[in-house]
Amino acid sequence: MLIQLNFKSGVPVYLQVVDQIKLAAASGALHVGEPLPSIRPLAEQLRVNRNTIAKAYAELESQGVIETLAGKGCFLKENCSPYRxxxxxxxxxxxxxxxxxxxxxxxxxxxxxxxxxxxxxxxxxxxxxxxxxxxxxxxx
Amino acid sequence: MLIQLNFKSGVPVYLQVVDQIKLAAASGALHVGEPLPSIRPLAEQLRVNRNTIAKAYAELESQGVIETLAGKGCFLKENCSPYRxxxxxxxxxxxxxxxxxxxxxxxxxxxxxxxxxxxxxxxxxxxxxxxxxxxxxxxx
Amino acid sequence: MLIQLNFKSGVPVYLQVVDQIKLAAASGALHVGEPLPSIRPLAEQLRVNRNTIAKAYAELESQGVIETLAGKGCFLKENCSPYRxxxxxxxxxxxxxxxxxxxxxxxxxxxxxxxxxxxxxxxxxxxxxxxxxxxxxxxx
Amino acid sequence: MLIQLNFKSGVPVYLQVVDQIKLAAASGALHVGEPLPSIRPLAEQLRVNRNTIAKAYAELESQGVIETLAGKGCFLKENCSPYRxxxxxxxxxxxxxxxxxxxxxxxxxxxxxxxxxxxxxxxxxxxxxxxxxxxxxxxx
DNA sequence: GTGGTCTAGACCACC
DNA sequence: GTGGTCTAGACCACG
Missing domain, CATH: 1.10.287 (Helix Hairpins)
Incomplete structure (x- = not known):
């Protein structure tokens, strides 16, 4: 899972994470049902606070992109948009x-x-x- | 001056203004010495507070992209070589x-x-x- | 506006604020349409971070107890419960x-x-x- | 042992257990030397993780309210004068x-x-x- | 001055 | 180990 952050762009870090994970899913780097990187290790890798990643994952879940099971992890959901x-x-x-x-x-x-x-x-x-x-x- | 704001992107509005003016300058859409829109009308056009535009212009001036002549307005400075x-x-x-x-x-x-x-x-x-x-x- | 916090009770501070403001409204200390204390001064008075008060006020608004006008302040709403x-x-x-x-x-x-x-x-x-x-x- | 948990109160569950056991002891509902419920059944009854009850009992022991006899269970210690x-x-x-x-x-x-x-x-x-x-x- | 958001650190509940 | 919440500090947009 390669994520590249730009800390001086003014774009909130958690939104950069959201976009890049959606990109990874769109480009096929992530597959349906596959687990996403856990919050803690990913935060350490990207040198940001765990809450920043947690917020990104929460946003992805609210957008219906991933599914999060407390204590288990976060998983890429089937790609079905709930909108008309x-x-x-x-x-x-x-x-x-x-x-x-x-x-x-x-x-x-x-x-x-x-x-x-x-x-x-x-x-x-x-x-x-x-x-x-x-x-x-x-x-x- | 065509500026498109995205209020839901999480990017500070004043930075969106800064980036788009820098881009217009870099691409040659704005020319050296050309006057930028005044703060008040631009703020009204974009439906934002005048402070926000003033902050964007202040940022642009501190970056050396424009210069402010009190009472005359803001003008694009030289040294803005267009991108290849x-x-x-x-x-x-x-x-x-x-x-x-x-x-x-x-x-x-x-x-x-x-x-x-x-x-x-x-x-x-x-x-x-x-x-x-x-x-x-x-x-x- | 008298608010008494108990930092060792284990009850989240923002919830203590929520409860005591609801109590103030219930007991008549606050009147309909009256402005609540501003976030910053109240936070200083209670020696807590402004976000803690902001969160309490956000909770009160989501419960329909107060109405918040950005840049103006927060005001006690009419006491009509929206529930059946x-x-x-x-x-x-x-x-x-x-x-x-x-x-x-x-x-x-x-x-x-x-x-x-x-x-x-x-x-x-x-x-x-x-x-x-x-x-x-x-x-x- | 009647314990009522409120999962929406924001109060840590293990503290709710601690408080209610201390209250029961203070009011005379529990007597000195009386055994407390074992961790596993109590956890099942309250629908929480056993770790949570274990943490509550550990807290009670560190406060000197109960004492744990390995393999026998937890018992209420003396010095618990009921409130007036x-x-x-x-x-x-x-x-x-x-x-x-x-x-x-x-x-x-x-x-x-x-x-x-x-x-x-x-x-x-x-x-x-x-x-x-x-x-x-x-x-x- | 007003309220709102993003990032961070510490702690909680669960496996 | 997992994700989730509460408190805090700094910054943003607006009047």
Missing amino acids: KEIRRGLLAEAVDAAVVQAHHLQVAKREFLQLAEDRFDVFEQKRIESEKKKPSCDL | KEIRRGLLAEAVDAAVVQAHHLQVAKREFLQLAEDRFDVFEQKRIESEKKKPSCDL | KEIRRGLLAEAVDAAVVQAHHLQVAKREFLQLAEDRFDVFEQKRIESEKKKPSCDL | KEIRRGLLAEAVDAAVVQAHHLQVAKREFLQLAEDRFDVFEQKRIESEKKKPSCDL
């Missing part, structure tokens, strides 16, 4: 908008932006497929 | 990746994701064109 | 049970226990009435 | 006051409050009688 289609689209639009604004600021044209979006989508898709090939016993 | 194209593409890829990960978690398919990206890009493009008609010298 | 009658009775039963168990442990007989309950109820009723007489302008 | 009647009434008044305050917040009238107090007292009395039939030597 329109709501999901709205949530996604936020992330897309952030990328669009970034494209504006960086003066990247529409054609290049869309090509990049497709490329990155394929990259994650490919990562997930490869990762599933390696650990077929862990999937449902 | 590959660097810009790398910065944009981060935002795109975040959207791709979100799409995976929300179980949105590639086709729909790319369609949404194009739609949102067009929406912002339209906004930009409309705002240029009104104040051609001040907008991105 | 059976739920309210259940909540009250918990507090009554605690008293009954205490009576058992202290070997106080039923007759004496009920007499004490009536006495204490009257005492609080009387306090509330007297307090309302003093500050009639603050009531709704 | 007025003290006991004062201790009980605290619990009664908490219930009265709760009644005010839940808008329960005096008549209904006193009826509830009587009902709950009778419920516990009945529990006590039933449990005395089974184990007359061990119950309160």
Whole structure:
């Protein structure tokens, strides 16, 4: 579980952890049912307080990404979004908008932006497929 | 000046302003000597307290990105070399990746994701064109 | 606003504050619409961290006892319980049970226990009435 | 041994056990040399982990209230002078006051409050009688 | 000045 | 060993 923190970005550390674990799940580095790193060791590895990781895991659980069993650990849940289609689209639009604004600021044209979006989508898709090939016993 | 704030991201608002102005400067969207929007109107446009914008400008000045001339306003200083194209593409890829990960978690398919990206890009493009008609010298 | 804390009781400080403010409201020491002590001064007076008071006030707001306006302060809400009658009775039963168990442990007989309950109820009723007489302008 | 736990009070469970045993001893409900319930059955009865009861007994022993004879069990030590009647009434008044305050917040009238107090007292009395039939030597 | 959030350290309950 | 809670200090946004 590789997590890279940026302490001077102003982004709360616990949110960085949340995003990177969601990324790990999306890219196939984590598999459904697999246990996440325990709070204490992960906190030591990242040099942050245990509460910071605990808060990240609590946020992930409230988002339905993981399941936490007190005294047992935290596990990646099946990837089923509990939201209705329109709501999901709205949530996604936020992330897309952030990328669009970034494209504006960086003066990247529409054609290049869309090509990049497709490329990155394929990259994650490919990562997930490869990762599933390696650990077929862990999937449902 | 196009600035998009995310109040739920956990990133301090004043830092979001700082980052986006630095990005606009770095990408060449803002030019040396060009005046930045005044605090009061920008605060009203972004629906935040004037203190917050003032704090962002103070931070930018302390970083040497802008200079404040009392009674005249804030202006972009020199020494802001625009990023190279590959660097810009790398910065944009981060935002795109975040959207791709979100799409995976929300179980949105590639086709729909790319369609949404194009739609949102067009929406912002339209906004930009409309705002240029009104104040051609001040907008991105 | 007289609040007495017991740091060695094992009862969380923020819950002691919650209970005593509810008591102040019940006994008439606080009136509807009246502002509660601000977080910072109260924390200094009680020699605890501001977050401890903030947590108590957040709990009181979630219970519907007070209303908090960021930047303005916290105010005692009208005393209307949002729960249905059976739920309210259940909540009250918990507090009554605690008293009954205490009576058992202290070997106080039923007759004496009920007499004490009536006495204490009257005492609080009387306090509330007297307090309302003093500050009639603050009531709704 | 009648022990009532409140898992939502925020008071550590092991301290609730400590307090109620000390109270039972102080009020004369427990007598010098009398054996306390064994850890395992008491833990099962209260639906808590055995560690929690063990911790409570360890605390009681360190306070000199009980003494543990390895392999025999835990016994109440001497020096536990029962409280005087007025003290006991004062201790009980605290619990009664908490219930009265709760009644005010839940808008329960005096008549209904006193009826509830009587009902709950009778419920516990009945529990006590039933449990005395089974184990007359061990119950309160 | 107001309330709210993020990070941290210590302790609790459970396995 | 596991996760969860309470208290604290520093910083943020707002008036």
